[in-house]
Amino acid sequence: MLHFSSNLHREFDVVLLRLGVSFLPTEFRDHLDANVREDSFDKTEHWIVALKKEIDNVLLPLIRERRPDPKGYLPAAAEFLAAEKIMEDLAIEERVDGLIDRATRRLFWLKAQKKLDREAKAKVVNSKVK
Structure with missing residues:
Protein backbone atom coordinates (compact mmCIF):
# COMPACT_ATOMS: atom_id res chain seq x y z
CA MET A 1 0.00 0.00 0.00
CA ARG A 67 1.91 -5.29 12.67
CA PRO A 68 3.06 -7.94 15.12
CA ASP A 69 4.23 -6.69 18.46
CA PRO A 70 8.04 -6.48 18.36
CA LYS A 71 8.12 -7.24 22.08
CA GLY A 72 6.61 -10.66 21.29
CA TYR A 73 9.64 -11.77 19.28
CA LEU A 74 11.90 -12.44 22.25
CA PRO A 75 9.46 -14.76 24.10
CA ALA A 76 8.77 -16.63 20.86
CA ALA A 77 12.49 -17.05 20.21
CA ALA A 78 13.08 -18.14 23.81
CA GLU A 79 10.33 -20.74 23.49
CA PHE A 80 11.75 -21.95 20.19
CA LEU A 81 15.28 -22.14 21.55
CA ALA A 82 14.35 -23.69 24.89
CA ALA A 83 16.82 -26.20 26.32
CA GLU A 84 14.30 -29.06 26.13
CA LYS A 85 13.68 -28.33 22.46
CA ILE A 86 17.40 -28.30 21.72
CA MET A 87 17.86 -31.61 23.55
CA GLU A 88 14.98 -33.17 21.60
CA ASP A 89 16.53 -31.94 18.36
CA LEU A 90 19.92 -33.40 19.33
CA ALA A 91 18.33 -36.77 20.14
CA ILE A 92 16.57 -36.82 16.79
CA GLU A 93 19.78 -35.86 15.03
CA GLU A 94 21.67 -38.71 16.77
CA ARG A 95 19.00 -41.23 15.72
CA VAL A 96 19.12 -40.02 12.14
CA ASP A 97 22.93 -40.18 12.14
CA GLY A 98 22.74 -43.79 13.39
CA LEU A 99 20.28 -44.69 10.63
CA ILE A 100 22.53 -43.10 8.02
CA ASP A 101 25.58 -44.97 9.35
CA ARG A 102 23.74 -48.33 9.23
CA ALA A 103 22.44 -47.65 5.73
CA THR A 104 25.94 -46.67 4.54
CA ARG A 105 27.50 -49.83 6.03
CA ARG A 106 24.82 -51.94 4.37
CA LEU A 107 25.45 -50.24 1.02
CA PHE A 108 29.20 -50.90 1.22
CA TRP A 109 28.58 -54.48 2.30
CA LEU A 110 26.22 -55.07 -0.66
CA LYS A 111 28.69 -53.52 -3.09
CA ALA A 112 31.50 -55.70 -1.70
CA GLN A 113 29.29 -58.80 -1.99
CA LYS A 114 28.43 -57.94 -5.57
CA LYS A 115 32.11 -57.47 -6.41
CA LEU A 116 33.03 -60.79 -4.77
CA ASP A 117 30.22 -62.55 -6.65
CA ARG A 118 31.48 -61.14 -9.96
CA GLU A 119 35.02 -62.23 -9.16
CA ALA A 120 33.82 -65.73 -8.20
CA LYS A 121 31.81 -66.04 -11.44
CA ALA A 122 34.82 -64.82 -13.42
CA LYS A 123 37.00 -67.54 -11.82
CA VAL A 124 34.41 -70.20 -12.67
CA VAL A 125 34.19 -69.02 -16.29
CA ASN A 126 37.98 -68.70 -16.64
CA SER A 127 38.67 -72.15 -15.14
CA LYS A 128 36.39 -73.87 -17.68
CA VAL A 129 38.12 -72.17 -20.60
CA LYS A 130 41.59 -73.35 -19.58
Whole structure:
Protein backbone atom coordinates (compact mmCIF):
# COMPACT_ATOMS: atom_id res chain seq x y z
CA MET A 1 0.00 0.00 0.00
CA LEU A 2 2.84 2.36 0.79
CA HIS A 3 4.36 1.77 -2.63
CA PHE A 4 0.97 2.26 -4.30
CA SER A 5 0.39 5.48 -2.38
CA SER A 6 3.82 6.86 -3.15
CA ASN A 7 3.23 6.36 -6.88
CA LEU A 8 -0.02 8.34 -6.96
CA HIS A 9 0.43 11.61 -8.88
CA ARG A 10 -2.09 14.02 -10.31
CA GLU A 11 -0.81 13.31 -13.80
CA PHE A 12 -1.32 9.56 -13.47
CA ASP A 13 -2.78 7.51 -16.34
CA VAL A 14 -6.35 6.54 -15.39
CA VAL A 15 -6.15 3.11 -17.00
CA LEU A 16 -3.02 2.27 -15.02
CA LEU A 17 -4.58 3.63 -11.86
CA ARG A 18 -7.69 1.45 -12.27
CA LEU A 19 -5.44 -1.53 -12.94
CA GLY A 20 -3.36 -0.74 -9.86
CA VAL A 21 -6.47 -0.53 -7.70
CA SER A 22 -7.70 -3.85 -9.11
CA PHE A 23 -4.43 -5.52 -8.07
CA LEU A 24 -4.75 -4.41 -4.45
CA PRO A 25 -5.85 -7.00 -1.88
CA THR A 26 -9.61 -7.51 -1.85
CA GLU A 27 -10.08 -5.85 1.53
CA PHE A 28 -8.40 -2.61 0.45
CA ARG A 29 -9.92 -2.61 -3.03
CA ASP A 30 -13.42 -2.98 -1.55
CA HIS A 31 -12.71 -0.21 0.96
CA LEU A 32 -11.59 2.18 -1.78
CA ASP A 33 -14.57 1.25 -3.98
CA ALA A 34 -16.94 1.93 -1.12
CA ASN A 35 -15.40 5.18 0.12
CA VAL A 36 -13.65 6.76 -2.87
CA ARG A 37 -15.54 5.83 -6.02
CA GLU A 38 -14.21 7.23 -9.27
CA ASP A 39 -17.63 8.34 -10.50
CA SER A 40 -18.08 10.52 -7.38
CA PHE A 41 -15.53 13.03 -8.69
CA ASP A 42 -15.73 15.48 -11.57
CA LYS A 43 -12.07 15.27 -12.49
CA THR A 44 -9.58 12.43 -12.40
CA GLU A 45 -7.13 14.60 -10.50
CA HIS A 46 -9.65 15.01 -7.66
CA TRP A 47 -10.17 11.25 -7.53
CA ILE A 48 -6.41 10.66 -7.34
CA VAL A 49 -6.04 13.17 -4.50
CA ALA A 50 -8.94 11.55 -2.63
CA LEU A 51 -7.43 8.08 -3.15
CA LYS A 52 -4.09 9.25 -1.81
CA LYS A 53 -5.70 10.86 1.25
CA GLU A 54 -7.80 7.75 1.95
CA ILE A 55 -4.81 5.45 1.65
CA ASP A 56 -2.48 7.66 3.71
CA ASN A 57 -4.98 8.59 6.42
CA VAL A 58 -7.09 5.43 6.76
CA LEU A 59 -5.56 2.32 5.21
CA LEU A 60 -1.89 2.78 6.08
CA PRO A 61 -2.62 3.43 9.80
CA LEU A 62 -4.88 0.36 9.75
CA ILE A 63 -2.03 -1.73 8.34
CA ARG A 64 0.43 -0.33 10.89
CA GLU A 65 -1.89 -1.36 13.73
CA ARG A 66 -1.86 -4.95 12.46
CA ARG A 67 1.91 -5.29 12.67
CA PRO A 68 3.06 -7.94 15.12
CA ASP A 69 4.23 -6.69 18.46
CA PRO A 70 8.04 -6.48 18.36
CA LYS A 71 8.12 -7.24 22.08
CA GLY A 72 6.61 -10.66 21.29
CA TYR A 73 9.64 -11.77 19.28
CA LEU A 74 11.90 -12.44 22.25
CA PRO A 75 9.46 -14.76 24.10
CA ALA A 76 8.77 -16.63 20.86
CA ALA A 77 12.49 -17.05 20.21
CA ALA A 78 13.08 -18.14 23.81
CA GLU A 79 10.33 -20.74 23.49
CA PHE A 80 11.75 -21.95 20.19
CA LEU A 81 15.28 -22.14 21.55
CA ALA A 82 14.35 -23.69 24.89
CA ALA A 83 16.82 -26.20 26.32
CA GLU A 84 14.30 -29.06 26.13
CA LYS A 85 13.68 -28.33 22.46
CA ILE A 86 17.40 -28.30 21.72
CA MET A 87 17.86 -31.61 23.55
CA GLU A 88 14.98 -33.17 21.60
CA ASP A 89 16.53 -31.94 18.36
CA LEU A 90 19.92 -33.40 19.33
CA ALA A 91 18.33 -36.77 20.14
CA ILE A 92 16.57 -36.82 16.79
CA GLU A 93 19.78 -35.86 15.03
CA GLU A 94 21.67 -38.71 16.77
CA ARG A 95 19.00 -41.23 15.72
CA VAL A 96 19.12 -40.02 12.14
CA ASP A 97 22.93 -40.18 12.14
CA GLY A 98 22.74 -43.79 13.39
CA LEU A 99 20.28 -44.69 10.63
CA ILE A 100 22.53 -43.10 8.02
CA ASP A 101 25.58 -44.97 9.35
CA ARG A 102 23.74 -48.33 9.23
CA ALA A 103 22.44 -47.65 5.73
CA THR A 104 25.94 -46.67 4.54
CA ARG A 105 27.50 -49.83 6.03
CA ARG A 106 24.82 -51.94 4.37
CA LEU A 107 25.45 -50.24 1.02
CA PHE A 108 29.20 -50.90 1.22
CA TRP A 109 28.58 -54.48 2.30
CA LEU A 110 26.22 -55.07 -0.66
CA LYS A 111 28.69 -53.52 -3.09
CA ALA A 112 31.50 -55.70 -1.70
CA GLN A 113 29.29 -58.80 -1.99
CA LYS A 114 28.43 -57.94 -5.57
CA LYS A 115 32.11 -57.47 -6.41
CA LEU A 116 33.03 -60.79 -4.77
CA ASP A 117 30.22 -62.55 -6.65
CA ARG A 118 31.48 -61.14 -9.96
CA GLU A 119 35.02 -62.23 -9.16
CA ALA A 120 33.82 -65.73 -8.20
CA LYS A 121 31.81 -66.04 -11.44
CA ALA A 122 34.82 -64.82 -13.42
CA LYS A 123 37.00 -67.54 -11.82
CA VAL A 124 34.41 -70.20 -12.67
CA VAL A 125 34.19 -69.02 -16.29
CA ASN A 126 37.98 -68.70 -16.64
CA SER A 127 38.67 -72.15 -15.14
CA LYS A 128 36.39 -73.87 -17.68
CA VAL A 129 38.12 -72.17 -20.60
CA LYS A 130 41.59 -73.35 -19.58
